[in-house]
Amino acid sequence: MAPLHAGPPPLSASAAVASSPSAARPLFVAGPYSHRRAAVTVTATGPSRKAFLSCPDHSPTGAQPRTGLSLAQARAPSSPPALVSSVEDLYEFICSGPLVDRVGYTKEKIAESIDRWLSCGVQVARLFRLNELQLSEAERARIYHFYIPVFLWCEDQVNEHRAKYNEDDDIPPLVIGVSAPQGSGKTTLVFALDYLFRVAGRNSTTLSIDDFYLTHEEQNQLRDNNPGNGLLELRGNAGSHDLQLSVETLESLLKLTKKDTKMKVPRYNKSAYGGRGDRADPSTWPEAEGPLEVVLFEGWMLGFKPLPNEVVKELEAVNKNLQAYYDAWDRFIKSWIVIKIREPSSVFQWRLQAEIAMRADGKPGMSDEEVMDFVSRYLPAYHAYLPTLYKEGPNGSDPDHLLVIDIDDGRNPITGTPDVQPTSNFSPPGPPSDL
Numbered sequence: 342m343a344p345l346h347a348g349p350p351p352l353s354a355s356a357a358v359a360s361s362p363s364a365a366r367p368l369f370v371a372g373p374y375s376h377r378r379a380a381v382t383v384t385a386t387g388p389s390r391k392a393f394l395s396c397p398d399h400s401p402t403g404a405q406p407r408t409g410l411s412l413a414q415a416r417a418p419s420s421p422p423a424l425v426s427s428v429e430d431l432y433e434f435i436c437s438g439p440l441v442d443r444v445g446y447t448k449e450k451i452a453e454s455i456d457r458w459l460s461c462g463v464q465v466a467r468l469f470r471l472n473e474l475q476l477s478e479a480e481r482a483r484i485y486h487f488y489i490p491v492f493l494w495c496e497d498q499v500n501e502h503r504a505k506y507n508e509d510d511d512i513p514p515l516v517i518g519v520s521a522p523q524g525s526g527k528t529t530l531v532f533a534l535d536y537l538f539r540v541a542g543r544n545s546t547t548l549s550i551d552d553f554y555l556t557h558e559e560q561n562q563l564r565d566n567n568p569g570n571g572l573l574e575l576r577g578n579a580g581s582h583d584l585q586l587s588v589e590t591l592e593s594l595l596k597l598t599k600k601d602t603k604m605k606v607p608r609y610n611k612s613a614y615g616g617r618g619d620r621a622d623p624s625t626w627p628e629a630e631g632p633l634e635v636v637l638f639e640g641w642m643l644g645f646k647p648l649p650n651e652v653v654k655e656l657e658a659v660n661k662n663l664q665a666y667y668d669a670w671d672r673f674i675k676s677w678i679v680i681k682i683r684e685p686s687s688v689f690q691w692r693l694q695a696e697i698a699m700r701a702d703g704k705p706g707m708s709d710e711e712v713m714d715f716v717s718r719y720l721p722a723y724h725a726y727l728p729t730l731y732k733e734g735p736n737g738s739d740p741d742h743l744l745v746i747d748i749d750d751g752r753n754p755i756t757g758t759p760d761v762q763p764t765s766n767f768s769p770p771g772p773p774s775d776l
Contacts, residue, residue, distance in 0.1 A: 428455065431462075431485070438486035439756045443744060444494040454493075461489045461537060468536050479753070487746075487754050488533045491678065494744055495534055498676040499543070499635050511598035512632075514545075516591065516673045519639035520735055521680030522723060523716075524691025526752045530680075531637045538635055546594065546629035550640030550670070552607045553582045553590075557619035572659055576618055577718055579642065580662035584669035591638075591673045597631035604629055641719065644671055644679070644735025645726040653725045660725075667736050676742040677735050685723035687750055689716045 435441070435458055436448050451458065465484050466473040476484070495517055502515040521527035531547050538545040554576045555563060563581060567573040573580055586607060593604050605626040613619035647663045682688075689712065696707045707715065734743050749755050 428459070431459070434481065435485050438482075438490060439754045440486060440490040440746065443746075444490045445497070446490070446493070457493075458485070458489055461492065464537060464540055465489065465533055468533060479751075482753055488530065488537075491530065491744065491746070492534050492537045495635070495676070495678075496538075496541070498742060502675065503634070512634075513595040513598060514633040514636050515675055516595075516636045516638055517676045517678065518643050518671070518674035518735065519637065519678045519680070520643040520730065521639070521641065521678075522682055522685065522688050522727075523641050523719065524688050524695065525680050525682060525748060527639045527641075527680060531639045534637055543634040544630055544632060545635045545637060546606060546627075546633060548590070548594075548606065548636060548638045549609075550582065550638075550643060551609045551611070553584070553587045554609050554618060554620070555581055555583055557614050557617060559583070560617070567658060570658055572656070572718055572721065575715075575718060578659045578662075578722055579645075579666060580659060582666075582669075584665055587669045591636075591670075594629060594633060594636050595673070597629060597633040599631050602631035638670075638674060640670075642666075642722060642726070643674070644677065644730055644738065645722070646729050646733070646736045648725060648729065656721055656725055659722065671736045671738075674735070674738075677738045677744070679730065679735065679743065679745045681731055681745055681747045682727075683750065685720055685727065688719065688723065689713065690750070691752070692716055 432451065432455060435451055435455075441447075441451070462484055463473050465488050466476065466480075471480055498517065499515050503512050506512045519527050519531055521530075528549070535545050535547050554560070560576055560581060564574045567580075572578050575581075590607060594606075596602075597604065605623060606629050607623075608621040608626050609618060610621040611618045645663060645666070647660050650657050650660060653660050692715070693709060693712050696709075696712055699705070731745075734740060747755050
């Protein structure tokens with residue numbers, strides 16, 4: 342599936358009400374959402390009226406969800422037949438998703454929370470500037486089989502985390518790690534999750550392992566200290582990150598438990614120095630504000646476990662560097678999402694697609710040869726560490742707080758994939774290209 346291009350509308354945007362009977366009438370119109378709202382309402386008095394959906398209350402003091410109801414019984418009696426039929430069709434589509442069981446949902450639970458699914462669907466469609474009435478089958482699957490079930494799982498993880506504390510406690514945010522290969526859609530997923538958390542009234546912030554890359558000067562020093570090692574000539578592998586900055590940032594985020602507290606969050610400028618990159622100027626770093634409830638932390642090598650050196654002889658320096666990463670990153674993560682791919686070579690195709698699209702838009706993009714050179718610096722780590730990640734889970738993870746998402750070559754969730762087999766048959770990359 343072609344990646345969705347993100348362009349968020351204002352968080353306060355609400356549905357426009359058509360003034361003319363001939364105007365297109367969306368089936369599902371979401372009003373402004375408040376996580377304190379207790380009622381679930383579906384209002385439609387006739388064929389010419391819209392159905393206005395409000396998200397159900399998920400606060401501890403809110404109304405309890407109804408149980409034992411069919412989807413038809415859960416709808417308001419005045420809903421017109423066409424609307425009920427459309428909701429029924431979407432309900433069946435949602436229930437057919439490959440992640441339903443993994444996120445702990447049943448048909449009954451989906452029926453009871455259908456308004457929540459519909460409201461989130463409208464929000465995500467607008468986030469990506471899609472017409473919620475004219476979603477393609479692929480777009481509908483991306484939203485209702487992927488983004489929304491993952492968000493609801495994350496929301497459950499946050500609720501469970503916060504339930505461990507007393508009401509008067511300073512509750513640290515939950516750090517959710519998203520480990521996925523480059524090009525697999527993790528950044529877009531995190532973008533959607535962050536937006537859904539914020540419209541639900543929860544403060545959230547995002548981090549990438551890219552934000553902790555060494556400065557340009559430090560990366561040059563790393564290259565000089567490892568002559569002839571193509572895996573450490575450019576940013577990417579273990580050893581090319583500022584782990585002290587990582588620890589300081591994550592520890593500070595965990596302290597954002599009170600209102601009116603805030604901090605700057607690091608960012609990295611990948612386009613600096615002809616694409617070799619440098620840490621962004623601190624004046625451009627975004628702010629995270631307290632009380633913070635969730636930190637979404639994504640990266641291609643999150644959760645990788647060091648292996649015996651005799652298993653990964655070609656990765657000896659990278660493998661040794663990896664030993665320090667648990668204390669710098671993984672120990673802060675209490676819930677994990679792992680996006681599992683069929684074959685690491687897919688990363689090349691995904692990156693190539695992105696570069697071709699950039700060139701078609703008249704933007705600077707890498708040539709096919711440059712893409713191959715770039716990706717070749719990551720493939721050895723994928724082949725070495727992905728099998729253990731998929732078999733044992735991320736470093737230090739709890740199986741009860743782990744969501745594994747298998748995706749196909751189109752980056753859509755599927756029921757399962759064969760395990761990636763470890764291999765050490767790779768050629769070290771040659772001299773760095775002008776990236």
